[in-house]
Amino acid sequence: MLTRVVRVGRRLWTAWDADRGGTVLLVLLAGVAIAVPALNQLAPASSALHLSTYSLSLIGKYLCYAMLALALDLVWGYGGILSLGHAAFFALGGYAMGMYLMRQIGSRGVYGDPILPDFMVFLNWQKLPWFWVGFNHFWFALLVIAALPALLALLFGWFAFRSRVTGVYFSIMTQALSYALMLAFFRNDMGFGGNNGFTDFKDILGFDLHEDGTRVMLVVVTAAALAASYLACRAIVGSRAGRLFRAIRDAESRARFLGYRVESYKLWVFVFSAVLAGIAGALYVPQVGIINPGEFAPINSIEAVIWVAVGGRGTLFGAAAGAVLVNYAKTYFTGALPELWLYALGALFVLVTLFLPRGLVGLGASRRRAVQAGAAAPVIWALGSHVGVSLGSKLK
């Protein structure tokens, strides 16, 4: 008995010692999964400990962003592939979930059509477009949530990596892809609700989305998905394939001359990362209650890059922490000084790049390796152009 306890203890210690940050993340997520139901369902509404519906959706949202950050850190932090299009994968997963939720509304919509969502009735459509078929099944939606980002990443990555597109060029191409998708989804005739997107969801798998109980479950599921994603990413990074992925960033031609088809390693990690982003988006939509083309906006991808940089690139758990911290700050900032958020974000990014190249998690650790400042250039460029555009539109 005692030896068993000792053995388990030793194993726990080894696990903790090998990945302290990750263990903290997993323990925190377990804490969320226990505390959130308890504080919302058990603590009386009058008590100071009670978790409001609003807080539930905030926590759920932060966890989804953390998952997006994790996905991005996998490709950027480890492979040096700076994707400025991860918001697009996130949005595609979100839209796929949204299509399921729209079809769940059924005849409870404003127009009461049992099959057609309201916006289609409004557009005088007679019949469900072919690509909406199947979304009345949850399993089908799940399939698309994973398959759609995967396919897009596979197609895009195949061309990009095979043509050896790297660095800033890759970043700009992903940004353009995301932008093109946003424009497409804005169009009414695309069949995705135009600029209004999807909203007014009723229920998921028969559970009322307006019930706190359902929202608690969604938070718990998201925490579990984030934990599973973290473990999957850690397994990839710790495998020989993951080491090769890092090696490619250091010396791509060396890897080639060792006999590795480097583009296939880049491609599969990129595809996996896109799937994670898609799942994050799918979990996000029922919790925030809306998805529209704004989710494809280039600034969203850039913000995600900043979360990762702030938290600590190439650490996984740092990226997740960065997403939560920056968004927590954003929630307060946009409440108090909404106009200044973008500037604050830009300043934060520049400060972190200059003074904390390893992010917040690098604060305590020794400076083993600094992130090349060069990687920051496309982000600053993109952020700058966005600020410029938003300024320009204000001045008009």
Add this chain to the structure above:
Amino acid sequence: MIRPPDLPSPGKILTLDDVTVSFDGFKALDGLTLSVDRGELRCIIGPNGAGKTTMMDVVTGKTRPDHGSAWFAEDVDLLALSEPEIAQAGIGRKFQKPTVFESLTVFENLELAIWGDKSFWKDLVARLTRAERRHIDDILDVTGLTTERAALAGTLSHGQKQWLEIGMLLMQEPELLLVDEPVAGMTPDETHRTAELLLSLAAEHSLIVVEHDMDFVRSIARRVTVLHEGRVLADGDMGRVQNDPLVVEVYLGA
């Protein structure tokens, strides 16, 4: 998986015929014709810009020639293969500038150089076998990096990086090794040990060594080829080449 060493059979390990590479009209290689015997240690010398590195680029698939042919052993058409395919076929290369994976440890660098089928899905679950570990330990020993095994490759000295890269080549167990300026930046002692290492490899492998350091070339060379302006200027044993008036004029005399 450790590949059984192929017994050197008589014949050529590398045959370049009339290879021409031009960059914007400038011919880096100009009808280069060259062949290397199986098991040979060939030194290639020549002034800067003679086309030595470009020749290696052609052999390893990095650069496609405008004209000519390149054969590995009797039957492998190098111009039809990609870089990883050429590596898998049995040609290893050490770059002129030491190129290792700086953010990985010395041990991990060697692990990634293990010979074998390489695919993402296999490498996702790959584990080192005991034999492979022993092989890595041997190479660490041969390259004098045993105490550095857990160090990040980026923290090694220039000479140690050169050795690590040579170690990675050895892990790969290529039939033909292309070694571009292996002793650049090495101390005399390191240079001496490198010479011994390359000589010891020559029995089982074929080697092509490009080098500027004439003392080093003299210490290992059996047969020397002098390149100049993308062509072979002279060829033969060190004594003959050294006294060739053409060579003295363009290179050694300087």
